[in-house]
Amino acid sequence: MSILVEVKNLKKYFRTAKGYLHAVDDVSFKVEKGKTLGIVGESGCGKSTLGRTVVHLLERTDGKIFFEGNDISDLNSKQTKAIRQDMQMIFQDPFSSLDPRMSVSEIIAEPLKIYRKCKNKSELAHEVSHLMETVGLAQRLANSYPHELDGGRRQRIGVARALTLKPKLIICDEPVSALDVSIQAQILNLMQDLQEERNLTYLFITHNLAVVKHVSDNILVMYMGNMVELSSSEEMFLNRLHPYTKALLDAVPIPIVGEKKNRKLLKGEITSPINPKPGCRFAVRCDYAKDKCHSVTPPFEEVRPNHFVACHYCREINNLS
Amino acid sequence: MQDKNRILLEIENLVVHYITGKTVVKAVNGISLQIEKGEALGLVGETGAGKTTTAYSIMQIIPDPPGKIIDGKILFEGEDLNKLPEREMKKVRGNKISMIFQDPMTALNPVMEVGTQIAEGIRLHEHVSKSEANIKAMQIMEKVGISAERFSDYPHQFSGGMKQRIVIAIALACHPALLIADEPTTALDVTIQAQVLSLIEKLQKEMDTSMLLITHDLGVVTEICQKAAIMYAGEIVEYGTLEHIYNNTRHPYTIGLFGSLPNFTDNVRRLKPIKGMMSDPSNLPDGCFFAPRCPHATEVCRNGQIPVIELEPGHLVKCLKCGY
Amino acid sequence: MNNKNSTDTTVAYSNEIFGRKKSLLKEVWERFLKNKPAIVCLFIIALLIICAVFAEQIAPYGPDDQDLTRKLQLPSLKFPFGTDEYGRDILSRIIYGARPSLLVAAVSVTFSCIAGTFIGCVAGYYGNIVDNSFMRLIDIIQAIPSMMLAISIAAMLGSGLGNVMIAVGIGTIPNYARLVRASILSLKEQEFIEAARSVGAGNIHIIFRHILPNCLAPIIVQATMSIGAAITAAAGLSFIGLGIMPPTPEWGSMLSSGRALMRRYWHVVTFPGLMIMMTVFSFNILGDGLRDAMDPRLKK
Numbered sequence: 001m002s003i004l005v006e007v008k009n010l011k012k013y014f015r016t017a018k019g020y021l022h023a024v025d026d027v028s029f030k031v032e033k034g035k036t037l038g039i040v041g042e043s044g045c046g047k048s049t050l051g052r053t054v055v056h057l058l059e060r061t062d063g064k065i066f067f068e069g070n071d072i073s074d075l076n077s078k079q080t081k082a083i084r085q086d087m088q089m090i091f092q093d094p095f096s097s098l099d100p101r102m103s104v105s106e107i108i109a110e111p112l113k114i115y116r117k118c119k120n121k122s123e124l125a126h127e128v129s130h131l132m133e134t135v136g137l138a139q140r141l142a143n144s145y146p147h148e149l150d151g152g153r154r155q156r157i158g159v160a161r162a163l164t165l166k167p168k169l170i171i172c173d174e175p176v177s178a179l180d181v182s183i184q185a186q187i188l189n190l191m192q193d194l195q196e197e198r199n200l201t202y203l204f205i206t207h208n209l210a211v212v213k214h215v216s217d218n219i220l221v222m223y224m225g226n227m228v229e230l231s232s233s234e235e236m237f238l239n240r241l242h243p244y245t246k247a248l249l250d251a252v253p254i255p256i257v258g259e260k261k262n263r264k265l266l267k268g269e270i271t272s273p274i275n276p277k278p279g280c281r282f283a284v285r286c287d288y289a290k291d292k293c294h295s296v297t298p299p300f301e302e303v304r305p306n307h308f309v310a311c312h313y314c315r316e317i318n319n320l321s
Numbered sequence: 322m323q324d325k326n327r328i329l330l331e332i333e334n335l336v337v338h339y340i341t342g343k344t345v346v347k348a349v350n351g352i353s354l355q356i357e358k359g360e361a362l363g364l365v366g367e368t369g370a371g372k373t374t375t376a377y378s379i380m381q382i383i384p385d386p387p388g389k390i391i392d393g394k395i396l397f398e399g400e401d402l403n404k405l406p407e408r409e410m411k412k413v414r415g416n417k418i419s420m421i422f423q424d425p426m427t428a429l430n431p432v433m434e435v436g437t438q439i440a441e442g443i444r445l446h447e448h449v450s451k452s453e454a455n456i457k458a459m460q461i462m463e464k465v466g467i468s469a470e471r472f473s474d475y476p477h478q479f480s481g482g483m484k485q486r487i488v489i490a491i492a493l494a495c496h497p498a499l500l501i502a503d504e505p506t507t508a509l510d511v512t513i514q515a516q517v518l519s520l521i522e523k524l525q526k527e528m529d530t531s532m533l534l535i536t537h538d539l540g541v542v543t544e545i546c547q548k549a550a551i552m553y554a555g556e557i558v559e560y561g562t563l564e565h566i567y568n569n570t571r572h573p574y575t576i577g578l579f580g581s582l583p584n585f586t587d588n589v590r591r592l593k594p595i596k597g598m599m600s601d602p603s604n605l606p607d608g609c610f611f612a613p614r615c616p617h618a619t620e621v622c623r624n625g626q627i628p629v630i631e632l633e634p635g636h637l638v639k640c641l642k643c644g645y
Numbered sequence: 646m647n648n649k650n651s652t653d654t655t656v657a658y659s660n661e662i663f664g665r666k667k668s669l670l671k672e673v674w675e676r677f678l679k680n681k682p683a684i685v686c687l688f689i690i691a692l693l694i695i696c697a698v699f700a701e702q703i704a705p706y707g708p709d710d711q712d713l714t715r716k717l718q719l720p721s722l723k724f725p726f727g728t729d730e731y732g733r734d735i736l737s738r739i740i741y742g743a744r745p746s747l748l749v750a751a752v753s754v755t756f757s758c759i760a761g762t763f764i765g766c767v768a769g770y771y772g773n774i775v776d777n778s779f780m781r782l783i784d785i786i787q788a789i790p791s792m793m794l795a796i797s798i799a800a801m802l803g804s805g806l807g808n809v810m811i812a813v814g815i816g817t818i819p820n821y822a823r824l825v826r827a828s829i830l831s832l833k834e835q836e837f838i839e840a841a842r843s844v845g846a847g848n849i850h851i852i853f854r855h856i857l858p859n860c861l862a863p864i865i866v867q868a869t870m871s872i873g874a875a876i877t878a879a880a881g882l883s884f885i886g887l888g889i890m891p892p893t894p895e896w897g898s899m900l901s902s903g904r905a906l907m908r909r910y911w912h913v914v915t916f917p918g919l920m921i922m923m924t925v926f927s928f929n930i931l932g933d934g935l936r937d938a939m940d941p942r943l944k945k
Contacts, residue, residue: 042510043481057843077847084845097836101858110854111844150598151368161844180367181537185581185594192591207511214583214592237585251515253540254585257567265519266512269480 003069004033004201005054005169010063012046012053019275023049025225026063028300031218033168036195036202038216038233040209042248044272045222047205048092051171054203055087056080067169085115088162092174094154098146104157105142108132111164127164135160135190152183159190163198171203176211188215209252213237221245224273224281227300231307241309241318243286280312288317329531330356330379330499335393337374337383337555346603348374350555350610351393356499356548361525361532363542365578366552369599372535375552376501379533380420381410398498416446419492423504425484429476435487436462436472439494446495458494465490465520482513489521496528503535518544539582543567551575554600554610561636571632571643573615609641617642676938683934686927693924697743704737708894717910727912729903735912738894739920745806745895746924750875753814758868760814761821762857768822769829770852780826783819791816795878799887809888813878817871824867828860862939869932873925880921896921 012024024046031037039047052058054065056075064073072083091097098107108128111117118124129139135156146154155175162170172191176184188211194200206212212219212233219236221229221244229242240246250263268285280286283293292312300310303320311317337349349371356362364372377383379395381402395402397418402410422428430438439458443449449457459469465486467479476484485505492500505521506514522545525532534546542549542563549566551559551574559572570576580593597614600606609627612618622641629639677683696703712732720727726735768779786794795812802808832838832855841851880897882888889895896917903913 042512052839055843057839081845081847084843089840089843091836091840093836097840099837099841099855099859101855110841110846114845114850152598158840161840165844181578182367182581182595183598185583185592188583189591189594209511210583210585213585214589234588247512251512252585253514253518253538253544255539255543255567255579255582257543257563263515265516269482270510270513 002033003030004067005203006030006066007054008064008066010050010053010065011061012049012058013061016274022225022273022276024053025273025276026300027222027227028063029220029227029230031169031201031203033201034195034199035217036204036215038204038206038212038219039222040206040212040219040248041222042207042270044224044270046225047222048173050222051089051173051203051205055089055171056083057089085165086167087169087171088165088167089171089173090155090158090162090175093178094151094158095146095178097158098154100146103143103145104132104137104149107146107157108160108164111161115165117165131160131163134163134194136186150183151179152186155179155183155187156190159187159194163194166198167200169201169203171205173205174207175204177206177208184211191215209249221248224271224276226281227308227310228282229307229309230300231304235304235307239304239307239318241303241307241314241320242311243288243317244282280310288313327357328355329358329360329398330354330533331394331396332375332379333394333396335375335378335395336391337371337378338389338391339387340389341387344603347605348388348555348602349378350605352550352552352555352557354550354557354560356531356533358498358531359526359529360548361534361546363546363549364533364535364552365537365539365542365549367537367599369554369602370552371555371602372552373503374555376420376503376533376535379499379501380414380418381405381407382414412446415442415492415497416495417497418499418501419495419497420501421485421488421492421503421505424508425481425488426508428488429484431476433475434473435476435479439487439491442491442494458490461490461494462487464524465493480513482509482517485509485517486520489517489524493524493528493530497530499531499533500525501533501535504537505534506541507536507538514541521545539567539578551578554602554605556610556639557637558611558639559637561633565633565636569633569636571636571638572640573617573642574611577614673938677934680934680937682930686930686934689923689927690931693743693747693927696740697747700741700744704734704740706734706737708738708741709733709892710737717906717913719910720912726916727910729899729913730906735899735916738899739896739916742894742896742899742917742920745889745893746876746879746921749806749810749813749879749889750872753810753875753879754817754868754871756810757814757817757871758821758864761818762825762864764818765822765825765827766829766852766857769826770833770848770856776826779822783822786815787819792878792881795882796885796887799882804888804890806889809879809882812882812888813875816878817874820867820871821864824863825860828863829856832856832859862936866932866936866939869928869935873928873932876921876925876928 008028010024010027014021014023027050029037039050041047049058053060060073064071066072067083067086075083105128108131109124112124112127118127132139132142137153137156137160141149141153176187179187192215195202204212204215216233219231219233220227221242223244229236229245236245237249240249247264247266251266264287266285273281278297279295280293280298283289286293290313298310298312300308303309303314332352332354334351334353335349336351339346339348352375354362364375366372374383378390379402383390390403393403429435436455436458439461440454443454443457444451459472462469462472467483467486479487502521506517509517518541525545532545534542536542546563548562550557551566551572553574559566559575566575570579574595577595581595583592595614600610600613606613606623608623608625609618612622615622625641627639627641629637630643631637632643710733714732715728716730716732718724718728724734724736726739729735764779764783768776794816798812798815799808802811838851838855841855879888880900883895883897884901886901889898899917900914906913
């Protein structure tokens with residue numbers, strides 16, 4: 001039951017012409033080794049930024065990041081390079097995340113070359129070949145180029161590349177969103193198998209609620225940079241507490257006939273959190289919002305066992321004690 | 322049995338190929354379907370299935386070269402669109418048959434006011450004055466949930482969901498009999514998708530417009546459609562009402578599609594994906610196109626002609642192993 | 646995000662089925678071979694290079710073989726291009742003339758390309774102050790018409806082959822700088838750069854291994870096109886008396902000295918002029934062909 005990665009009050013702001021964009025605002029969570037935390041939300045919620053900040057692809061503005069108990073919030077370039085071996089990323093777009101001028105084997109070999117993991121060429125070739133086999137890529141594709149392959153195969157290359165340095169943590173940024181349904185299923189199964197075999201920890205970022213339920217042990221729902229709800233996957237779907245989570249889960253079209261939805265449509269649009277005022281950022285769209293919601297930022301607190309929500313009137317809305 | 326008068330669109334054995342040099346990509350291989358007045362049909366399939374080509378064929382906007390409608394009839398209100406001269410077809414497009422494309426970001430002219438873009442279609446087809454067209458445009462803007470005051474705003478001033486509403490307004494401005502929607506909500510966020518789907522459903526019922534909804538999302542189909550057709554490698558492999566397709570799924574591909582979906586209700590440990598990938602449309606196998614991936618395929622499936630069987634009234638399946 | 650097109654899948658499957666391992670170079674070459682005009686131009690340029698290198702062996706006479714008794718003769722079997730005002734065989738002078746022209750073109754374009762790429766690369770990659778300062782420098786160079794710039798530099802440095810190369814080269818640095826900078830700005834945002842960073846790549850590795858190879862194509866095309874311009878510029882400098890001085894045979898200076906005799910002795914200017922035209926034309930068509938062969942690959 002060891003905690004692999006922990007994030008405390010993490011903030012990432014971007015400077016724009018109109019002011020500061022609070023892409024990630026005060027996010028805290030812990031992920032146990034071997035488990036998957038699903039991070040879910042719509043555009044502008046900050047989930048991708050959060051993922052990139054954790055792996056130091058973006059520099060945090062404030063807050064702390066812990067890995068295996070060590071504080072890795074501030075690292076110089078040498079330390080960053082060292083920690084990269086433990087934290088890798090799988091990207092969303094299986095086309096633009098691969099260098100079009102490199103062949104499959106070159107793409108997979110690159111991390112090994114940078115870290116000088118292999119003593120000679122034959123060892124390198126062997127390692128690449130083994131990785132290709134692990135992710136289900138035929139050996140004859142070693143000299144093919146990304147543009148010659150379909151989305152599913154390209155994404156397998158991305159997965160293989162993420163595995164080369166034998167990381168402990170993998171951030172998956174919408175890894176199956178750009179794929180057809182049947183290919184999605186193949187990749188999800190692959191990732192599940194790898195997790196079991198190698199005791200990998202995943203941070204799974206997606207907007208697809210069915211996928212996140214399937215892969216995650218715990219789910220974090222984000223809205224406009226803030227954490228809105230955090231609990232185990234099962235608990236979230238059984239007892240969704242935050243008004244946004246309710247609307248989000250209600251909105252998903254389910255492939256079952258006869259279940260006519262009586263959903264309450266969320267009014268308004270999703271906006272960007274630039275120079276946000278204090279108060280709940282969801283208040284303008286929320287049916288339950290009262291005055292306090294517009295002026296006081298709701299604290300993120302435990303409302304049920306291991307179930308955290310950021311809402312002033314959560315207990316009243318859900319008839320809890 | 323269907324009343325012949327109620328049938329708005331009937332496609333019979335449509336075959337469409339793309340020919341580049343020596344390669345022939347067989348995009349659509351003999352599909353047939355029917356849409357009644359006021360009815361919505363969901364055309365479901367993955368990339369390369371031929372759904373968009375089907376839509377483009379109905380609109381007669383297949384790029385030629387390299388595309389060609391080789392065979393088949395597309396009967397709209399009794400007339401075969403394949404045989405209609407271009408100048409007659411122009412009167413149909415945007416007027417009797419409208420299309421909504423997937424990406425709202427690129428479907429609108431960035432340097433033209435949105436109201437004008439809506440009014441443009443009205444003026445083209447209904448021969449009314451500019452001011453009358455503008456009034457009609459404002460009416461339809463209100464109908465899709467955009468304030469008429471925003472007539473003179475430009476596309477970049479709207480969010481993705483609102484842009485899609487404008488696209489819908491343009492498509493419905495002339496009260497078409499048939500609306501073709503090609504993945505209309507795929508590029509939108511989930512909560513916005515719900516808003517737009519609800520809007521489409523409302524308008525479709527109000528205006529009694531028939532709809533051909535193209536999507537890869539089996540969930541979206543249940544929200545709006547009454548019938549569904551599952552496409553694979555240019556063929557319709559299963560066809561019927563929602564009840565047939567969802568509760569009495571028969572074709573192995575359709576079963577595979579449902580098995581690939583992570584869903585809300587069951588706690589499935591591992592998904593059951595379909596093995597392999599769709600065949601190359603320029604090099605389709607003999608016999609059943611799905612046979613290479615089908616867990617039930619036998620020699621007979623790989624060589625013979627695959628018939629279309631009616632399992633129950635209105636439920637059609639193209640398979641040798643399903644009929645009993 | 647399901648807007649893929651089916652021909653994409655088609656290519657993928659064909660290659661899978663036939664197991665072909667095509668390298669990009671082979672693809673580009675095969676595509677290039679389909680362009681007949683470009684192949685012809687490639688031959689012409691090859692011939693010119695042979696002339697430049699083996700001038701001593703090919704030319705029937707020396708470039709400086711004066712013989713006033715046979716001056717200003719019209720083209721004949723003995724002197725296919727005729728003779729000039731000093732009785733020198735024009736054909737031989739044209740063959741020898743290929744050398745300075747091609748040399749200036751090659752060296753100035755290489756110098757320009759390397760300097761421009763370096764500037765554009767650093768400016769595009771590091772951005773902010775570095776970008777601003779370098780680009781203002783580029784603006785200054787571009788603000789001056791290139792011919793004037795070349796003339797001023799040539800006048801300042803004096804005549805001679807080396808100085809001409811610098812003079813001609815400086816004017817085209819901005820072209821490469823802007824090209825490379827634009828490529829880098831767009832490439833920087835691509836996910837594969839981020840991916841490279843995530844597997845531990847440093848800035849230098851990213852620039853040389855990922856960014857430059859991906860902007861190589863436009864650079865090569867630009868370079869091929871610039872050769873034509875460089876030749877014209879060098880000829881122009883010689884024409885007005887700067888740059889390469891007689892008696893070194895150079896097409897531009899041949900044009901210049903023949904100016905006064907044009908009316909009666911057309912051959913003295915026509916052949917050098919034709920050579921300049923044909924060379925520039927060939928390089929331009931070659932450049933077009935290269936761009937067409939490389940572009941569709943890059944677009945994907």
